Amino acid sequence: MQVTHVGLNHLDVWVRRGVPGHDFHLPRIPGSDVAGTVDGQRVVLHPSWGCGTCAACLGGRQNHCRSFRIRGESSDGGACQEVVVPSWQLLPVPDRMSSAEAASMPLALLTAWHMLMARAGLKRGERVLVQAGASGVGVMAIQIALLAGCEVHATASSPEKRRALEALGARAWAYDDLRVREADVVVESVGQDTWAASVRALRWGGRLVTCGATSGGEVPLNLRVLFFKQISLLGSTMGTSSDMLDAWRAVTEGALRPVVFAEGRLSRLGEAHTLLERREVVGKVVCAQDLADA
Numbered sequence: 001m002q003v004t005h006v007g008l009n010h011l012d013v014w015v016r017r018g019v020p021g022h023d024f025h026l027p028r029i030p031g032s033d034v035a036g037t038v039d040g041q042r043v044v045l046h047p048s049w050g051c052g053t054c055a056a057c058l059g060g061r062q063n064h065c066r067s068f069r070i071r072g073e074s075s076d077g078g079a080c081q082e083v084v085v086p087s088w089q090l091l092p093v094p095d096r097m098s099s100a101e102a103a104s105m106p107l108a109l110l111t112a113w114h115m116l117m118a119r120a121g122l123k124r125g126e127r128v129l130v131q132a133g134a135s136g137v138g139v140m141a142i143q144i145a146l147l148a149g150c151e152v153h154a155t156a157s158s159p160e161k162r163r164a165l166e167a168l169g170a171r172a173w174a175y176d177d178l179r180v181r182e183a184d185v186v187v188e189s190v191g192q193d194t195w196a197a198s199v200r201a202l203r204w205g206g207r208l209v210t211c212g213a214t215s216g217g218e219v220p221l222n223l224r225v226l227f228f229k230q231i232s233l234l235g236s237t238m239g240t241s242s243d244m245l246d247a248w249r250a251v252t253e254g255a256l257r258p259v260v261f262a263e264g265r266l267s268r269l270g271e272a273h274t275l276l277e278r279r280e281v282v283g284k285v286v287c288a289q290d291l292a293d294a
């Protein structure tokens with residue numbers, strides 16, 4: 001496959017910086033979200049896969065596989081000119097969508113879909129709070145919850161970000177002015193800085209689903225709140241291959257839209273990382289192919 005675009009995720013930043021206690025097997029080509037062409041057809045790639053032979057994989061739970069791989073993290077990514085991949089990992093890019101837009105979606109889309117549909121078991125009419133709504137996962141979670149017929153609230157740090165989230169259809173809140181209560185589901189990826197507010201926002205019997213800890217992974221947990229409020233704390237990582245196909249069908253039908261904030265160049269990937277780290281981004285940063293021929 002000829003690579004034309006690579007979408008960035010916070011995962012890229014973690015892989016570059018390193019995570020205590022985690023071995024990324026350097027050197028590693030980064031880039032989890034990859035769009036390009038195969039024989040002239042525009043395609044985008046499944047961002048993750050399992051071994052295909054263990055009980056988890058055969059049961060359709062690839063993200064429980066102990067050999068689970070994420071492109072650009074535990075396997076080489078797409079920030080290069082060509083990649084060789086199994087044909088089942090190719091997803092066709094819809095005609096109405098640019099390749100840059102397609103490269104902005106898979107990892108965040110899969111993550112948000114699995115969190116809400118598989119883990120939280122989202123139901124029509126529920127109240128959902130998405131913390132860090134302007135993040136890649138956030139803008140997908142907002143759209144998925146709206147698609148499911150939910151009332152959607154989201155937090156964001158700046159008025160510009162909050163306007164963008166309102167345009168997606170969410171009610172947007174500043175972190176220090178969050179007045180959402182009785183939420184059925186809270187989508188977490190921030191961790192330390194928002195955890196207490198997330199737990200406070202849950203109704204009795206509510207579910208908190210988390211896929212990240214961008215501000216830190218150590219959080220206070222009051223067991224009396226956990227058992228009195230009868231809340232469920234759900235961990236989630238990536239998703240299954242069938243989640244990806246279901247989510248991509250919604251994209252193909254036009255029900256979920258890409259949110260591309262900026263397009264950079266692959267030869268200047270560092271600048272795109274810096275932009276992502278400044279936390280002013282709404283949605284995604286994508287880099288276009290401009291690496292010189294070898």
Ligand SMILES: [Zn+2]
Binds near residue numbers: 053
């Ligand atoms: Zn497996």
